[in-house]
Amino acid sequence: xxxxxxxxxxxxxxxxxxxxxxxxxxxxxxxxxxxxxxxxxxxxxxxxxxxxxxxxxxxxxxxxxxxxxxxxxxxxxxxxxxxxxxxxxxxxxxxxxxxxxxxxxxxxxxxxxxxxxxxxxxxxxxxxxxxxxxxxxxxxxxxxxxxxxxxxxxxxxxxxxxxxxxxxxxxxxxxxxxxxxxxxxxxxxxxxxxxxxxxxxxxxxxxxxxxxxxxxxxxxxxxxxxxxxxxxxxxxxxxxxxxxxxxxxxxxxxxxxxxxxxxxxxxxxxxxxxxxxxxxxxxxxxxxxxxxxxxxxxxxxxxxxxxxxxxxxxxxxxxxxxxxxxxxxxxxxxxxxxxxxxxxxxxxxxxxxxxxxxxxxxxxxxxxxxxxxxxxxxxxxxxxxxxxxxxxxxxxxxxxxxxxxxxxxxxxxxxxxxxxxxxxxxxxxxxxxxxxxxxxxxxxxxxxxxxxxxxxxxxxxxxxxxxxxxxxxxxxxxxxxxxxxxxxxxxxxxxxxxxxxxxxxxxxxxxxxxxxxxxxxxxxxxxxxxxxxxxxxxxxxxxxxxxxxxxxxxxx
Amino acid sequence: xxxxxxxxxxxxxxxxxxxxxxxxxxxxxxxxxxxxxxxxxxxxxxxxxxxxxxxxxxxxxxxxxxxxxxxxxxxxxxxxxxxxxxxxxxxxxxxxxxxxxxxxxxxxxxxxxxxxxxxxxxxxxxxxxxxxxxxxxxxxxxxxxxxxxxxxxxxxxxxxxxxxxxxxxxxxxxxxxxxxxxxxxxxxxxxxxxxxxxxxxxxxxxxxxxxxxxxxxxxxxxxxxxxxxxxxxxxxxxxxxxxxxxxxxxxxxxxxxxxxxxxxxxxxxxxxxxxxxxxxxxxxxxxxxxxxxxxxxxxxxxxxxxxxxxxxxxxxxxxxxxxxxxxxxxxxxxxxxxxxxxxxxxxxxxxxxxx
Numbered sequence: 016x017x018x019x020x021x022x023x024x025x026x027x028x029x030x031x032x033x034x035x036x037x038x039x040x041x042x043x044x045x046x047x048x049x050x051x052x053x054x055x056x057x058x059x060x061x062x063x064x065x066x067x068x069x070x071x072x073x074x075x076x077x078x079x080x081x082x083x084x085x086x087x088x089x090x091x092x093x094x095x096x097x098x099x100x101x102x103x104x105x106x107x108x109x110x111x112x113x114x115x116x117x118x119x120x121x122x123x124x125x126x127x128x129x130x131x132x133x134x135x136x137x138x139x140x141x142x143x144x145x146x147x148x149x150x151x152x153x154x155x156x157x158x159x160x161x162x163x164x165x166x167x168x169x170x171x172x173x174x175x176x177x178x179x180x181x182x183x184x185x186x187x188x189x190x191x192x193x194x195x196x197x198x199x200x201x202x203x204x205x206x207x208x209x210x211x212x213x214x215x216x217x218x219x220x221x222x223x224x225x226x227x228x229x230x231x232x233x234x235x236x237x238x239x240x241x242x243x244x245x246x247x248x249x250x251x252x253x254x255x256x257x258x259x260x261x262x263x264x265x266x267x268x269x270x271x272x273x274x275x276x277x278x279x280x281x282x283x284x285x286x287x288x289x290x291x292x293x294x295x296x297x298x299x300x301x302x303x304x305x306x307x308x309x310x311x312x313x314x315x316x317x318x319x320x321x322x323x324x325x326x327x328x329x330x331x332x333x334x335x336x337x338x339x340x341x342x343x344x345x346x347x348x349x350x351x352x353x354x355x356x357x358x359x360x361x362x363x364x365x366x367x368x369x370x371x372x373x374x375x376x377x378x379x380x381x382x383x384x385x386x387x388x389x390x391x392x393x394x395x396x397x398x399x400x401x402x403x404x405x406x407x408x409x410x411x412x413x414x415x416x417x418x419x420x421x422x423x424x425x426x427x428x429x430x431x432x433x434x435x436x437x438x439x440x441x442x443x444x445x446x447x448x449x450x451x452x453x454x455x456x457x458x459x460x461x462x463x464x465x466x467x468x469x470x471x472x473x474x475x476x477x478x479x480x481x482x483x484x485x486x487x488x489x490x491x492x493x494x495x496x497x498x499x500x501x502x503x504x505x506x507x508x509x510x511x512x513x514x515x516x517x518x519x520x521x522x523x524x525x526x527x528x529x530x531x532x533x534x535x536x537x538x539x540x541x542x543x544x545x546x547x548x549x550x551x552x553x554x555x556x557x558x559x560x561x562x563x564x565x566x567x568x569x570x571x
Numbered sequence: 572x573x574x575x576x577x578x579x580x581x582x583x584x585x586x587x588x589x590x591x592x593x594x595x596x597x598x599x600x601x602x603x604x605x606x607x608x609x610x611x612x613x614x615x616x617x618x619x620x621x622x623x624x625x626x627x628x629x630x631x632x633x634x635x636x637x638x639x640x641x642x643x644x645x646x647x648x649x650x651x652x653x654x655x656x657x658x659x660x661x662x663x664x665x666x667x668x669x670x671x672x673x674x675x676x677x678x679x680x681x682x683x684x685x686x687x688x689x690x691x692x693x694x695x696x697x698x699x700x701x702x703x704x705x706x707x708x709x710x711x712x713x714x715x716x717x718x719x720x721x722x723x724x725x726x727x728x729x730x731x732x733x734x735x736x737x738x739x740x741x742x743x744x745x746x747x748x749x750x751x752x753x754x755x756x757x758x759x760x761x762x763x764x765x766x767x768x769x770x771x772x773x774x775x776x777x778x779x780x781x782x783x784x785x786x787x788x789x790x791x792x793x794x795x796x797x798x799x800x801x802x803x804x805x806x807x808x809x810x811x812x813x814x815x816x817x818x819x820x821x822x823x824x825x826x827x828x829x830x831x832x833x834x835x836x837x838x839x840x841x842x843x844x845x846x847x848x849x850x851x852x853x854x855x856x857x858x859x860x861x862x863x864x865x866x867x868x869x870x871x872x873x874x875x876x877x878x879x880x881x882x883x884x885x886x887x888x889x890x891x892x893x894x895x896x897x898x899x900x901x902x903x904x905x906x907x908x909x910x911x912x913x914x915x916x917x918x919x920x921x922x923x924x925x926x
Contacts, residue, residue: 099717101692102724107684110724111731114580128729130721183575212687213732 051129051136057458059451070458071451081141105209112208121176123206142196142204143449154264163370163430166261168437172203178393181247187211190253191233201436231287232266237387239288241310248387255382263362283314293321296353303386321353370430372407374400580730587771599665606667610918613911616902619766621911652733653682654765663726670924672706677719685731706925736761739779756786767899773888781892787872
C-alpha cells in the first residue's frame with residue numbers, strides 16, 4: 016500500500032484476483048483460474064445470513080494469519096441457476112467499497128476477492144470477537160459491566176473508523192454491535208459494508224435507493240421521522256446507541272419494528288420512536304429547528320411524553336433524581352434530554368463505570384442529539400473531553416454549583432485506556448473465542464453439482480446469537496438486480512431489521528445535462544490547432560509563474 | 572464518485588502512461604497474431620465512439636421504461652462509468668475474444684448498480700435483445716450477462732468505483748464563476764473524452780480543468796453581450812473561433828517560445844496572466860458598441876488562468892489532454908459507424924461469440 020507521489024503503475028495489484036478465461040469450448044464457459052479451496056483451508060463455519068455464509072480459514076499458500084471468508088451465494092436457496100439475477104447490489108457495494116477502503120486499522124480489511132463459478136468469496140482479515148459477543152459475555156452470570164477503559168478504547172477506535180469512512184464519503188448505514196469486530200489484540204474493526212454507500216455531493220435523496228436503512232434499534236430519529244436527506248449524522252446516532260449498549264449491556268432503545276404493509280409503504284415506527292422519547296424526551300422545534308419539516312412530524316403528537324422527565328426538564332427547580340440542581344444552567348441542551356441523565360446515572364452508579372464521569376454522559380448526550388445538524392461528528396467526538404481530558408469529572412458535579420472534582424469528594428480517577436487496544440490492562444476478563452462449527456466446511460462446490468452446503472442448518476452457530484461475523488443474518492438487503500421491494504430476512508439473536516431494498520434508486524443526481532452531441536463542438540473543430548497551441552502556451556506560462564504552489568483544486 | 576481519489580484504486584491501479592497502455596495492448600495482440608490479422612478492426616478511438624454512441628441510445632431506451640429518463644445527471648454518470656469499465660476490461664482482454672455487445676450491456680448493467688440506479692437484469696437483457704437481435708437471441712441472455720458480469724469484475728480486480736470529472740466540474744462552477752453555458756460546454760467535452768484513452772491516462776480533475784479551459788476559450792465570444800439574439804450560437808461560435816484562431820496562433824507561438832526557456836517580458840512572469848497568451852486582443856469588431864470595457868468572458872479566462880497558476884496542477888497533463896481532445900475531434904470526422912459495426916459483427920459471427 017504505497018501512496019507515493021508518483022502514479023501507481025498498476026504493476027503490483029494488492030490482491031491476486033482470479034479471473035475468468037473463456038474455454039475453447041464456447042463463449043459461455045468461463046473457467047475460474049484459481050479456486051478458493053486451492054488458496055484457503057476452511058477451518059469451520061462461522062455464520063450465515065441472507066447474503067450467504069461466513070467461514071473461518073487459513074491460507075494454503077503461505078498466507079499468514081487467519082481469515083474470514085464471506086461467501087455470497089448466487090441464488091436464493093433452492094432456486095435454480097436459471098433464475099440467476101446478477102450480483103446483488105449490496106455485494107457490488109461491498110466489493111467496491113472494501114476495495115477502496117483498505118487503509119485504516121479500524122475498518123475490517125479486505126484481503127482479496129475470488130470469483131468462482133457463480134459465487135463471490137470476499138476474504139477478510141479475521142477478528143476473534145465482535146461487540147455483540149462481548150456484550151453478551153458480560154450479561155452472563157454474574158452480570159458485570161465492561162471495564163471503563165475497554166469502553167473508552169472501543170468508542171475511540173470505533174469513532175476513528177467512522178471518521179475514516181466519512182472522510183472518504185462513505186456512509187456505513189448499518190452500524191450496530193454485531194457489525195463491530197474486535198481482534199484478539201483489541202483492535203476494533205468496522206465490518207459489513209453491505210449497506211454502505213457513497214454520499215458525495217450532492218447529498219441527494221439517498222432515500223430513493225434504499226427506503227429503510229439501519230437496523231431499527233440504531234436508527235436515527237430523522238430516519239424514523241421520514242427524512243429523505245440524511246447525512247453522516249445517522250452513523251453517529253448509531254454510535255451513540257452502541258455506546259449506551261456498552262454501558263448498560265442492553266440496547267438503549269429496544270423498540271419493535273412495524274412491518275411493511277402489503278403496499279410496500281414504509282410505516283411510521285411509532286414504537287421505536289416512543290422508546291427514544293421515553294429516554295430523550297419529546298423532540299422540540301427549539302432544539303431541532305427543522306423538526307416540523309420532517310414528513311412524519313405529525314406522528315409525534317401520537318407519542319406519550321416520557322413519564323418522569325417532562326416536568327422536570329422544563330421546571331429547573333423541580334426534583335432531580337440525583338445530585339444538586341444547578342441554578343446556573345448548563346448549556347441549553349440540558350433541559351430536553353429527558354431521562355438520559357438519569358439513565359446514565361443509574362447505569363453507572365456504584366460500578367466501575369462511574370469513573371467515566373460526567374464527560375461520558377456529555378459525549379453520550381451529544382451523540383444522541385435529536386437535531387442531526389447539532390449531533391457530534393466523528394471528528395468532533397474524537398477530541399471530546401471524554402477522550403482528551405486526563406481525568407474524569409465526577410458525574411455529580413455536572414449539576415453542582417461548585418462544579419469541580421474536589422467538591423464532591425469523589426474525584427474520579429483517570430481511566431487507563433489505550434487508543435489501539437481495548438483489552439489493554441484487563442486482568443480478570445477472558446473473552447471467549449468466536450464459535451466455529453465443524454459441521455460445514457464445504458465452502459466451495461463443484462461445478463455443475465449444485466450447492467448442497469447452503470441448505471444445511473447449523474444449530475451451533477445460529478442458536479447462540481454470538482459468533483457472528485461480518486454482518487449476520489439480520490437485515491441484509493438483497494437487492495438482486497434492483498428489483499423492487501425485496502425484503503431482507505430477519506436476524507437471530509440480536510437485533511432484527513427489515514430492509515426494503517434496491518428499488519428504483521435515484522443516486523446522486525448531477526447536473527441535468529444530457530450527452531452533448533458533437534454539434535456543440537462545431538466551433539471547436541475549427542480551433543483545433545489554435546486552441547491546442549494556446550492551451551499549451553497558457554499552461555506553460557501558468558506553470559512558470561508559480562511553479563511550486565500547492566494544488567488547490569478539489570478532486571471530485 | 573466515491574471515497575477519496577488520492578487513495579483510490581483508480582489512481583493506484585488504473586492510470587497508465589501512454590507507453591504502458593500501448594505495451595499492454597500490444598501484448599494482447601501478440602498473444603494471437605493470427606486472430607488479429609484475420610479480423611482487422613477500426614482504430615481504437617473509433618471503437619470507443621461506437622461504444623459511446625451505442626450506449627446512450629440503448630441505455631436511454633432502457634431508462635425511459637423505468638421513468639428515469641429525465642434524470643440525465645444520473646444517467647450520464649452511469650454511462651461514463653460503464654465506458655471506463657469497458658476501457659479497463661479491454662486493457663486486459665483482447666476484444667476479438669469477446670462479444671463487445673455483451674460487454675457493453677454488462678458494463679452498463681454493472682455501472683447502473685454501482686452508480687445507485689440499478690436496473691433489473693431481465694430488463695437489460697430484453698432491451699439488449701431488441702437492440703442487437705443477433706447477439707441476444709436465445710433465452711439465456713440473462714445468464715450470459717450474469718456470467719459476463721463476473722468476467723468484467725474479475726478482470727477489473729473488483730475495482731468498481733470510478734471517479735469522474737463531472738464532479739470536479741460542478742464543484743468548481745461557483746469558485747470559477749462559470750456560467751451555465753460554460754458548464755454545459757465543458758460537460759460535453761467531458762462526455763467526449765470518454766471516447767479517448769484519457770480516462771486511463773489522467774486524473775479526473777485534470778480532465779475537468781482541461782474541459783473548463785476549452786469551454787472558456789471556445790466560448791470567447793466578442794458578441795457575447797448580446798445573448799439570446801437570433802444570431803444563433805453556432806454562428807457566433809464559428810465566427811469567434813475563426814477570429815480567435817488567427818490571433819491565438821501567433822500569440823501562442825510566442826508564448827511557447829517563452830515557455831521554451833526565455834522570458835518574454837510582460838507575458839509569463841505576471842502571476843495572474845497565465846492565459847493571456849492565448850487570448851486574442853480585443854478586436855474592434857468584437858468590442859461592440861459599448862464602453863470598451865474588457866470583454867467579461869476574457870475576465871473569466873483570466874480568472875481561470877490565475878486560479879490555475881495558483882494551483883499546483885499538472886499543466887503538462889492539461890496540455891496533453893488538450894491535444895488528445897483536439898486530435899479526437901479530427902479523428903471523429905473519419906468515423907464510419909457502418910464500417911465499425913460490420914467489422915465487429917464479422918469476428919463475432921465468425922468466432923461464434925453470438926451463440
